Amino acid sequence: MNEEQLYAMRHSLAHITAQAVQHLWPEAKFGVGPVVENGFYYDIDLGDIRISEADFKRIEKEMRGIINRDFPFERSEKVVDEAITWAQEAKQPYKEELLNDLRRAGTTVAKDLDSAELGLAAEGDAAIENVSFYTDGDFTDLCRGPHAESTGKVGAFKLMRVAGAYWRGNEKNPQMQRLYGVAFATQEELDAHLKMLEEAKKRDHRKLGKELDLYTMSPLVGAGLPLFTPRGTVLREKVAQFSNQLREAKGFTKVWTPNITKTALYETSGHWAKFGDELFLVTSQETDDKMALKPMNCPHHTQIYISQPRSYRDMPVRFLETTTDYRDEKTGELGGLNRVRSLTQDDSHVFARPDQIEQEIDGLLASARELYETIGMQLRVRLSYRDEGDSYLGDPELWQSAQAQLKVAVEKNQLDYFEQEGEAAFYGPKIDFMATDAIGREHQVATVQLDFVQPERFALDYASEDGSKARPVMIHCALLGSIERFLSVFIEHTGGWFPFWAAPEQVRILTINDTVLDYVEEITSILSGVVLMKPVKYNEVRFTTDSRNESLGKKIREATAMKIPVQLIVGPKDKEAREVSVRTKGGEEKVHLSQLTTYLVGLQ
Numbered sequence: 001m002n003e004e005q006l007y008a009m010r011h012s013l014a015h016i017t018a019q020a021v022q023h024l025w026p027e028a029k030f031g032v033g034p035v036v037e038n039g040f041y042y043d044i045d046l047g048d049i050r051i052s053e054a055d056f057k058r059i060e061k062e063m064r065g066i067i068n069r070d071f072p073f074e075r076s077e078k079v080v081d082e083a084i085t086w087a088q089e090a091k092q093p094y095k096e097e098l099l100n101d102l103r104r105a106g107t108t109v110a111k112d113l114d115s116a117e118l119g120l121a122a123e124g125d126a127a128i129e130n131v132s133f134y135t136d137g138d139f140t141d142l143c144r145g146p147h148a149e150s151t152g153k154v155g156a157f158k159l160m161r162v163a164g165a166y167w168r169g170n171e172k173n174p175q176m177q178r179l180y181g182v183a184f185a186t187q188e189e190l191d192a193h194l195k196m197l198e199e200a201k202k203r204d205h206r207k208l209g210k211e212l213d214l215y216t217m218s219p220l221v222g223a224g225l226p227l228f229t230p231r232g233t234v235l236r237e238k239v240a241q242f243s244n245q246l247r248e249a250k251g252f253t254k255v256w257t258p259n260i261t262k263t264a265l266y267e268t269s270g271h272w273a274k275f276g277d278e279l280f281l282v283t284s285q286e287t288d289d290k291m292a293l294k295p296m297n298c299p300h301h302t303q304i305y306i307s308q309p310r311s312y313r314d315m316p317v318r319f320l321e322t323t324t325d326y327r328d329e330k331t332g333e334l335g336g337l338n339r340v341r342s343l344t345q346d347d348s349h350v351f352a353r354p355d356q357i358e359q360e361i362d363g364l365l366a367s368a369r370e371l372y373e374t375i376g377m378q379l380r381v382r383l384s385y386r387d388e389g390d391s392y393l394g395d396p397e398l399w400q401s402a403q404a405q406l407k408v409a410v411e412k413n414q415l416d417y418f419e420q421e422g423e424a425a426f427y428g429p430k431i432d433f434m435a436t437d438a439i440g441r442e443h444q445v446a447t448v449q450l451d452f453v454q455p456e457r458f459a460l461d462y463a464s465e466d467g468s469k470a471r472p473v474m475i476h477c478a479l480l481g482s483i484e485r486f487l488s489v490f491i492e493h494t495g496g497w498f499p500f501w502a503a504p505e506q507v508r509i510l511t512i513n514d515t516v517l518d519y520v521e522e523i524t525s526i527l528s529g530v531v532l533m534k535p536v537k538y539n540e541v542r543f544t545t546d547s548r549n550e551s552l553g554k555k556i557r558e559a560t561a562m563k564i565p566v567q568l569i570v571g572p573k574d575k576e577a578r579e580v581s582v583r584t585k586g587g588e589e590k591v592h593l594s595q596l597t598t599y600l601v602g603l604q
Helices: 002-023 053-068 078-088 091-106 189-202 205-211 230-248 262-267 271-278 298-305 353-372 395-411 453-457 483-494 516-528 550-561 571-579 592-601
Strands: 039-046 072-081 130-136 138-143 156-165 175-184 261-262 292-293 317-326 341-350 379-383 417-421 428-438 442-451 473-482 507-511 543-546 566-570 581-586 587-592
Touching: 002 130, 002 138, 002 175, 002 261, 002 543, 039 156, 053 156, 053 271, 078 091, 078 138, 091 138, 091 317, 091 341, 091 428, 130 175, 156 189, 175 189, 189 483, 205 483, 230 317, 230 341, 230 353, 230 473, 230 483, 261 262, 262 271, 262 292, 262 298, 262 453, 298 317, 298 341, 298 473, 298 592, 317 550, 341 353, 341 483, 353 379, 353 428, 353 442, 353 473, 379 395, 395 417, 395 428, 442 453, 453 473, 453 587, 473 483, 507 516, 507 571, 516 543, 516 566, 516 571, 543 550, 550 566, 566 571, 571 581, 581 592, 587 592
Parallel strands: 379 417, 507 543, 507 566
Antiparallel strands: 039 175, 072 130, 130 138, 156 175, 261 292, 317 341, 341 473, 379 428, 428 442, 442 473, 566 581, 581 587
16 A cells, blocks of 8 residues: 555544544534544544543444445535535534635635645635535545545554644644544554554653653753753763764864853844744843843854854864753643753754865764664665745755755765655755664654855855855754754663663672672772773773672562663672673673673673
């Protein structure tokens, strides 16, 4: 089944869901029911009635009855005024509102609505004259389509959850119930997806973050502002250190910029016009300057670049900064580490001559590949281009040139890629790395972006070989992206069993009784001298000793629950043989004390 057929099937199931709900609750009022990743949802208003998971079985039973009757999906059209009369007679106020908006504003307003659920019969900016409907059996809905041929050809499905959702995303509007479902072409595909979701629950970074004591949230600090514990701080510092090392090897040097700035910086860069409502504003008691907490770092780095004259011989200039930025994200969109208000970026910027673009991008692509190969995630890339919208800055011809250069770089490096319009940054196209985790989910992680706009807006230049002024190109790159978001992916990818180099606690010594404490001192002396060099350099072994008067079984269970990668079990027989019993996720073996350093170095 191709993507278009799968889309039509899922869209049809959204209608069947609404139809089943209407059979069970005839007074139901419907909003929109679009296709989403792996399934669909429908927004429903049932007044004081609340759907719960306990209702899913009877809704699904009703849906299967509709499916078994194999009603054809039949398309029809009405002029807008007739459609509004239909909505009034059907007592569907939300459909009536959509139709009135379309009548007033034509297809221009449709861009802000769910076009899959609007019965648009024509494209363009002219006023809407006709709208389309789809009917199956006793149910008719305003809809643009497409749909399956009939209700009997919609594959396998399951209702998953119900959540609150404000009508059209506006908290001033009524709150509806959003009924979600998943759908696939076959039962086997559905079963595999449900199995993956069960595994995802076990790996949920919010659950593991608490169990492994990695981070916490505090209502006194605020939503979306995570606090990292000592263990979580080790984890974030080690992955950031690895990312920075990869770029330092490519000639990047570290810089530092403050957390607040005058808003004029972002007005010049163009970020204020684009993201001004996402900035945290800061008030000074000493000056009248309008200030903000920095939401990104690129404008600051331009000011370091411009602080001194640059020659073509100085190029490229490469800056690296791992720093926390702040964005006033909507409270309802915050969740764990996925989306936060304080995000730390492993950010870097290259100021290059045009003839250096290819070489610089090659180096960054190589760094990204090495990082994600090291953590065991398969990569492909999305070439993110501009669309025909008017939200982009800069000369369209420069955009075309930049997009072409990114594509050449990706093909040259033999990366698996796909192209997508509308995903570019407002100042330039980008290469977005998409990493697949251990249970098959894809996440957008690293990014490399070309920018011809900010050098122009900040009047950056360098002296060319003939003495004339030339404009540099700016290349943005973050290998981890937001470290918080990366950690949410990393925690779930590993299930909390971090690779040895990154684990907050790498080794725990478990004693059988007090007779081995002197031998434990020898072991700790060896561990204190072990320094790992791969993939993170100068990485001293992090270890603890559990010598409590508890059973060995309890100590092992607790160490395993904390997912300590190496447990060294020490008893009288081990002391006598000058050995340790090494317990890992893969099993247990004996290691002589003289070989312990070699063993640990081999785990890098």
